[in-house]
Amino acid sequence: xxxxxxxxxxxxxxxxxxxxxxxxxxxxxxxxxxxxxxxxxxxxxxxxxxxxxxxxxxxxxxxxxxxxxxxxxxxxxxxxxxxxxxxxxxxxxxxxxxxxxxxxxxxxxxxxxxxxxxxxxxxxxxxxxxxxxx
Amino acid sequence: xxxxxxxxxxxxxxxxxxxxxxxxxxxxxxxxxxxxxxxxxxxxxxxxxxxxxxxxxxxxxxxxxxxxxxxxxxxxxxxxxxxxxxxxxxxxxxxxxxxxxxxxxxxxxxxxxxxxxxxxxxxxxxxxxxxxxxxxxxxxxxxxxxxxxxxxxxxxxxxxxxxxxxxxxxxxxxxxxxxxxxxxxxxxxxxxxxxxxxxxxxxxxxxxxxxxxxxxxxxxxxxxxxxxxxxxxxxxxxxxxxxxxxxxxxxxxxxxxxxxxxxxxxxxxxxxxxxxxxxxxxxxxx
Numbered sequence: 001x002x003x004x005x006x007x008x009x010x011x012x013x014x015x016x017x018x019x020x021x022x023x024x025x026x027x028x029x030x031x032x033x034x035x036x037x038x039x040x041x042x043x044x045x046x047x048x049x050x051x052x053x054x055x056x057x058x059x060x061x062x063x064x065x066x067x068x069x070x071x072x073x074x075x076x077x078x079x080x081x082x083x084x085x086x087x088x089x090x091x092x093x094x095x096x097x098x099x100x101x102x103x104x105x106x107x108x109x110x111x112x113x114x115x116x117x118x119x120x121x122x123x124x125x126x127x128x129x130x131x132x133x134x
Numbered sequence: 135x136x137x138x139x140x141x142x143x144x145x146x147x148x149x150x151x152x153x154x155x156x157x158x159x160x161x162x163x164x165x166x167x168x169x170x171x172x173x174x175x176x177x178x179x180x181x182x183x184x185x186x187x188x189x190x191x192x193x194x195x196x197x198x199x200x201x202x203x204x205x206x207x208x209x210x211x212x213x214x215x216x217x218x219x220x221x222x223x224x225x226x227x228x229x230x231x232x233x234x235x236x237x238x239x240x241x242x243x244x245x246x247x248x249x250x251x252x253x254x255x256x257x258x259x260x261x262x263x264x265x266x267x268x269x270x271x272x273x274x275x276x277x278x279x280x281x282x283x284x285x286x287x288x289x290x291x292x293x294x295x296x297x298x299x300x301x302x303x304x305x306x307x308x309x310x311x312x313x314x315x316x317x318x319x320x321x322x323x324x325x326x327x328x329x330x331x332x333x334x335x336x337x338x339x340x341x342x343x344x345x346x347x348x349x350x351x352x353x354x355x356x357x358x359x360x361x362x363x364x365x366x367x368x369x370x371x372x373x374x375x376x377x378x379x380x381x382x383x384x385x386x387x388x389x390x391x392x393x394x395x396x397x398x399x400x401x402x403x404x405x406x407x408x409x410x411x412x413x414x415x416x417x418x419x420x
Contacts, residue, residue, distance in 0.1 A: 009178055009179045009182050010179060010281070011176055011179050011281035011358065011361055012175065012176075012280060012281055013175040013176075013178075013179075014175075014178060027341055028341075028342070028346070028350075029341045029342040029346075030341075032341070039339055040337065040338045040339065041338055041339040041340070041341055042186065042190065042338045042339075042340055042341070042347050042351075043340070043341035043342075043347065044341075044346065044347060044349075044350040044351075065350070066350075066354070067186075067347065067350060067351060067354075069182075069186050069338075077182055077186075079179065079182055079183055079186070079354070081281060081285070081354070082281070082282075
């Protein structure tokens with residue numbers, strides 16, 4: 001059976017590398033499922049979970065934005081500022097980050113750039129928690 | 135001539151200094167190792183990023199309209215300066231600062247034509263006391279900076295360009311050539327004029343469209359370049375410090391040898407004097 005050569009790359013190194021059967025991601029334009037021999041595509045991602053399916057097993061990786069690049073010959077690269085595999089997520093730390101972000105949010109005006117920044121932080125923390133609980 | 139005690143004291147204090155410089159040299163060597171490893175791990179990220187950006191740029195030659203790709207008349211220039219937190223690294227910081235001052239002198243007539251963004255305390259302390267507007271600074275970066283440490287200042291620099299506060303952005307830093315040589319580099323970061331184009335151009339579909347993709351891609355790319363330069367500069371810093379400490383250790387050894395020679399001479403002179411005094415005293419009694 002065909003597989004997709006997948007790598008998830010961050011500034012701090014490669015988080016995931018391997019062959020999978022199917023990838024599903026949440027792009028800003030909508031959810032995408034990628035199977036082998038997909039047409040080359042580039043799409044920005046939401047702060048969300050990436051699902052990597054390999055035979056019977058499923059793996060989840062939390063990514064904070066970035067984008068996915070699908071190349072001819074079933075090669076997929078996800079480039080993002082930060083990514084964590086489900087089993088590597090520190091739930092306690094994510095919980096703390098979530099609380100810190102919520103606290104920051106409550107003290108900020110909705111229209112400032114700092115508010116948007118804090119909101120993103122909250123999303124990232126929530127995303128990590130959600131992926132950890134999958 | 136200095137007394138025996140004085141020379142002994144000098145020898146001891148030089149020995150202590152040598153111990154410190156030797157330790158610093160070894161610490162820097164270990165840090166350099168780690169910095170190099172970090173830089174290699176990062177290469178895969180930047181290479182991928184450059185590939186995709188280059189691909190999109192070459193596939194849509196000329197038709198792309200993104201502010202970060204467009205050259206506009208320059209009213210204000212930004213300089214992003216990467217220096218170290220501490221000195222004791224030879225000419226490391228000085229080289230960067232000298233290059234910046236030279237560039238400013240050549241390119242600008244008045245101080246409202248440019249602004250600087252400084253990373254590292256040494257650069258900050260230099261420019262703080264001069265007729266230069268510091269738009270932002272980032273102090274206290276660790277020796278192994280993570281992307282999160284740098285994200286803030288990188289976003290800010292890129293944001294200033296997007297908001298048209300500055301019309302071009304230069305980055306000045308020390309490039310790590312090898313453990314014994316570093317080279318000052320000034321790189322024009324923005325606008326991204328010459329994105330390298332790869333030879334094989336894959337035609338991509340863009341979701342939702344090319345402009346939207348560039349919107350997220352280009353800032354990521356620019357920030358990535360800044361982080362990459364910082365890792366490069368850190369490796370250079372550790373290398374520079376290692377070399378500087380190596381040569382001061384050598385100097386200390388040389389000094390100690392010189393002082394020991396002096397000490398031995400002084401001791402010999404004292405003994406000779408004592409003997410001649412005894413001989414003199416004995417002959418006076420006869």
